[in-house]
Amino acid sequence: xxxxxxxxxxxxxxxxxxxxxxxxxxxxxxxxxxxxxxxxxxxxxxxxxxxxxxxxxxxxxxxxxxxxxxxxxxxxxxxxxxxxxxxxxxxxxxxxxxxxxxxxxxxxxxxxxxxxxxxxxxxxxxxxxxxxxxxxxxxxxxxxxxxxxxxxxxxxxxxxxxxxxxxxxxxxxxxxxxxxxxxxxxxxxxxxxxxxxxxxxxxxxxxxxxxxxxxxxxxxxxxxxxxxxxxxxxxxxxxxxxxxxxxxxxxxxxxxxxxxxxxxxxxxxxxxxxxxxxxxxxxxxxxxxxxxxxxxxxxxxxxxxxxxxxxxxxxxxxxxxxxxxxxxxxxxxxxxxxxxxxxxxxxxxxxxxxxxxxxxxxxxxxxxxxxxxxxxxxxxxxxxxxxxxxxxxxxxxxxxxxxxxxxxxxxxxxxxxxxxxxxxxxxxxxxxxxxxxxxxxxxxxxxxxxxxxxxxxxxxxxxxxxxxxxxxxxxxxxxxxxxxxxxxxxxxxxxxxxxxxxxxxxxxx
Amino acid sequence: xxxxxxxxxxxxxxxxxxxxxxxxxxxxxxxxxxxxxxxxxxxxxxxxxxxxxxxxxxxxxxxxxxxxxxxxxxxxxxxxxxxxxxxxxxxxxxxxxxxxxxxxxxxxxxxxxxxxxxxxxxxxxxxxxxxxxxxxxxxxxxxxxxxxxxxxxxxxxxxxxxxxxxxxxxxxxxxxxxxxxxxxxxxxxxxxxxxxxxxxxxxxxxxxxxxxxxxxxxxxxxxxxxxxxxxxxxxxxxxxxxxxxxxxxxxxxxxxxxxxxxxxxxxxxxxxxxxxxxxxxxxxxxxxxxxxxxxx
Numbered sequence: 077x078x079x080x081x082x083x084x085x086x087x088x089x090x091x092x093x094x095x096x097x098x099x100x101x102x103x104x105x106x107x108x109x110x111x112x113x114x115x116x117x118x119x120x121x122x123x124x125x126x127x128x129x130x131x132x133x134x135x136x137x138x139x140x141x142x143x144x145x146x147x148x149x150x151x152x153x154x155x156x157x158x159x160x161x162x163x164x165x166x167x168x169x170x171x172x173x174x175x176x177x178x179x180x181x182x183x184x185x186x187x188x189x190x191x192x193x194x195x196x197x198x199x200x201x202x203x204x205x206x207x208x209x210x211x212x213x214x215x216x217x218x219x220x221x222x223x224x225x226x227x228x229x230x231x232x233x234x235x236x237x238x239x240x241x242x243x244x245x246x247x248x249x250x251x252x253x254x255x256x257x258x259x260x261x262x263x264x265x266x267x268x269x270x271x272x273x274x275x276x277x278x279x280x281x282x283x284x285x286x287x288x289x290x291x292x293x294x295x296x297x298x299x300x301x302x303x304x305x306x307x308x309x310x311x312x313x314x315x316x317x318x319x320x321x322x323x324x325x326x327x328x329x330x331x332x333x334x335x336x337x338x339x340x341x342x343x344x345x346x347x348x349x350x351x352x353x354x355x356x357x358x359x360x361x362x363x364x365x366x367x368x369x370x371x372x373x374x375x376x377x378x379x380x381x382x383x384x385x386x387x388x389x390x391x392x393x394x395x396x397x398x399x400x401x402x403x404x405x406x407x408x409x410x411x412x413x414x415x416x417x418x419x420x421x422x423x424x425x426x427x428x429x430x431x432x433x434x435x436x437x438x439x440x441x442x443x444x445x446x447x448x449x450x451x452x453x454x455x456x457x458x459x460x461x462x463x464x465x466x467x468x469x470x471x472x473x474x475x476x477x478x479x480x481x482x483x484x485x486x487x488x489x490x491x492x493x494x495x496x497x498x499x500x501x502x503x504x505x506x507x508x509x510x511x512x513x514x515x516x517x518x519x520x521x522x523x524x525x526x527x528x529x530x531x532x533x534x535x536x537x538x539x540x541x542x543x544x545x546x547x548x549x550x551x552x553x554x555x556x557x558x559x560x561x562x563x564x565x566x567x568x569x570x571x572x573x574x575x576x577x578x579x580x581x582x583x584x585x
Numbered sequence: 586x587x588x589x590x591x592x593x594x595x596x597x598x599x600x601x602x603x604x605x606x607x608x609x610x611x612x613x614x615x616x617x618x619x620x621x622x623x624x625x626x627x628x629x630x631x632x633x634x635x636x637x638x639x640x641x642x643x644x645x646x647x648x649x650x651x652x653x654x655x656x657x658x659x660x661x662x663x664x665x666x667x668x669x670x671x672x673x674x675x676x677x678x679x680x681x682x683x684x685x686x687x688x689x690x691x692x693x694x695x696x697x698x699x700x701x702x703x704x705x706x707x708x709x710x711x712x713x714x715x716x717x718x719x720x721x722x723x724x725x726x727x728x729x730x731x732x733x734x735x736x737x738x739x740x741x742x743x744x745x746x747x748x749x750x751x752x753x754x755x756x757x758x759x760x761x762x763x764x765x766x767x768x769x770x771x772x773x774x775x776x777x778x779x780x781x782x783x784x785x786x787x788x789x790x791x792x793x794x795x796x797x798x799x800x801x802x803x804x805x806x807x808x809x810x811x812x813x814x815x816x817x818x819x820x821x822x823x824x825x826x827x828x829x830x831x832x833x834x835x836x837x838x839x840x841x842x843x844x845x846x847x848x849x850x851x852x853x854x855x856x857x858x859x860x861x862x863x864x865x866x867x868x869x870x871x872x873x874x875x876x877x878x879x880x881x
Contacts, residue, residue, distance in 0.1 A: 433593055
């Protein structure tokens, strides 16, 4: 990018100092793992997934990876065809036009806002748990159940993370590597400690490992299966980032592919080993630390780390707290930039496109993402009995929604070349089509099933399941905001700023 | 000589452009308005960060730089650059080294309630590591066609190194009056304070003689010893022209060729109404090249 542009006559403007920001295979894998933040993901997803599919947890983790893989393949093709041109919002707009594009961007932003609130919620729980463990005062851990205090603590965390992001500061690679390494070590410790308890006969509810755990067809119903898939999408969410790191990885073109493969092997191994160890140690019973206990499903490691790891449970608290805090901060970047791009193309009010002169960061968009995430969390904390697991379930739905749109956008965008050669057929057509259909089916099934007040954690308002209200509410709010913007500033919707099939970023030139 | 102006699209940035323009107009230099942007890279997050963002940011920076260039007076040659770096200070130093610039200009005024200058994190990072002199523009600085006087803080004892030479040379080259000042904080101790003032006066006389010897006979050079309960008071006791410049040396603690603002300089900064140039220890104006090569 050593191009030189002319600002005005006699003034020459060059861009300097762009380093070849390359990372090797190990670095790319570390970043991939860092995106997924396995310690955080597991503590949030284990409980709700067991609630849906019981001991078939390992099976659903494996099956859940399939749609993610199929979609990611299409995702990579879009990224190669339109580098530097955005993500779901721009891609879907170019494939399907402004309305679906807008909703795709909204889905991405909504999913990120929800995960921000969940990350902050997990961080709050582990913050008080760690205080209790450090000061040897178990009463401190219960402070997280004090709703006003919890919401205020969350506000503090959220504000710090948004502020760091607003100032344009990023977690350095070295810190990321250390955090990832630490998470893996602690999770390995957890697995080994659980196995030792099992072999010593001191496990809470030893449940012998069985092959049936790996059989997805043993899941009771399609409702449970779809809900499980939706949650599995959440646990692999972020993996696709490794596939699209083409520009940053050094060496050959095969590095991103290898990094993505290695990342998924490690992550699957960690998930499966932890899942098997946890079920085998604690069973899926509904009492005590059993994984079926609704009281502890929200945040499994908070309940399980103590019995499994003894005094070293403190390490687990620290691993989850550090990974969710780091994730909280880095996750702000995504929605802020998507909102900024949407503002730039006039799909949102133009103040979303404003860049802070002082910090050269998407100022307004970052603040709004933080406000939305905190408000969402605060409302959920008061209306839900089981806030973390309900948000994770709703999150899975949102991810299915926007990934589904992205995958189908890939199929539609490449429809002209889909049948020219086997490679194109598989990567640009078949894989994203199958992946997209799976996700859309999962999304619709979960949406319909979640109307039932007994769905998920059983939180409900007026006899309608809370997860349904969140999912439909968020999408409905998106439609309303889209129509409002359509009335006020119709340029984007008339294809003035960004239209189908045209190169992006050609605005006002 | 080339002046790097660390440009930000706010009041601080405009103060910096005004000071850079004044200095360049005075010495016949040219400006390089430099905007530092964060290096584009993907953050490790679940959600892919809009890659188009980096292009939008660069476009915005170009727009800002156009506005910045419009602030530069016609007769001062100026160009604009975008540089990617981890931090503002680091980027400006890289730009100065790449361009073999003789000075970095930034706006250091606090736009708030307290004082005219506050060494913010950016200025402070720059003052700790710049190999070339750094000029700090006070809040709301307006461009002038030139400088009416250069004031050099010579300290109260020997050892101001080549700062003094730098100031004398600059005054001689640009034919502007030179004022040498010595600031003394007497505190509350009467007798000790008197002794300090006497010592400062003696030292001031010595440097005045040295300066007079180096300058052409008709060149105006004066010396003043200002004292007050604190350094801040001493600064306020002195009269200042709107279009003058204070040149001050970096701390004795500074590494060779690197800036570091000493405690006295920091105090001066707090009550100073005019721009200030901080010169690194052992910096020689002709040897800007030498320092550039080392880190190149």
